[in-house]
Amino acid sequence: MSGINPRETGSGQGYRGRNSTADRALDILLMFDEDRLVLPATEVAARLGVARSTAYRYLQSLTSNGFLEESEGSGFRLGPRVLDLARLARKGIGLSDLARPVMRDLVERTGMPVLLTRRAGSAVVCLEREEAGTFLRLSYERGQVLSVNAGAAALALLAWAPDNELDELLAEPLPRYTDATHTDPDELRVHLAEVREQGYAVSRGELDPDVLGVGAPVRGETGAVVAAISIAALSHRVPDREVPRFVKAVREAADALSAQVARMGAS
Structure with a gap:
């Protein structure tokens, strides 16, 4: 998976018009690739162009549903629900x-x-x-x-x-x-x-x-x-x-x- 580089603008403009929780959740999952197996909340916030508290809310929602799990304080990684879908x-x-x-x-x-x-x-x-x-x-x-x-x-x-x-x-x-x-x-x-x-x-x-x-x-x-x-x-x-x-x-x-x-x- 190559991530979502076409959407990365540095200012969050690539996400304009994509404000639903579902859109943001998918965007976060698509950030993972071979070079990004763990993502810190700060990086997610920067790539989404939102406040860290907002990004953390999205991350916690994905975690509570098993799509992500916290990786010993270093960030978030894909969770068991993704394995179920695979x-x-x-x-x-x-x-x-x-x-x-x-x-x-x-x-x-x-x-x-x-x-x-x-x-x-x-x-x-x-x-x-x-x-x-x-x-x-x-x-x-x-x-x-x-x-x-x-x-x-x-x-x-x-x-x-x-x-x-x-x-x-x-x-x-x-x-x-x-x-x-x-x-x-x-x-x-x-x-x-x-x-x-x-x-x-x-x-x-x-x-x-x-x-x-x-x-x-x-x-x-x-x-x-x-x-x-x-x-x-x-x-x-x-x-x-x-x-x-x-x-x-x-x-x-x-x-x-x-x-x-x-x-x-x-x-």
Whole structure:
């Protein structure tokens, strides 16, 4: 981690407009790097451009919540709560590690790029993307965050969302990406029920024009949906009669990954 040098101005001007406690707490955590494992309150105050008493109040708040701990009078260092978050992050990486061989195998079977996605609240995050050797322009890139209402990858996740979460998600305006995007909550509920019944999602042009998507859920050890695996192709090159064989390949890949996730306890 390289710290927050772009924000360091010496006068605190880099923090203008960032006055919430949450903003300041994040700024303090981002001050730590390989060369700054312990930070004295005076340095934190100077870099934030606030009084020492104000900086100390932020530091004490982080300490009381376990994000920092005092280092024998020399300052503050990262606390056990950060280690807990790192452990959770590693579990997420574990899912990607398990998925890559399955994704590569699916690429070989279908000749199409493969995506691994998971839901994060009202959005879908692309964790991994395995290329197929042919260029296909997609909205989903590794790390990309998109809405939950468009595309097979998203619908394969949203279809199994708890009812209370689904109600909250569909109460908000749904973005439209193409003419085929589901933006009517009632119509989307009907479509999601169909996805749940058949166990997979197929989309044509809902997120990217002329892109066919086939997605299936990946389940964890409790049976809950933890991710989705999907393929994408140019829609006009895949007639309806060929879709079932791609559905079969995607579902088998999702089942294989689900078995590994359940066995390893990854998520």
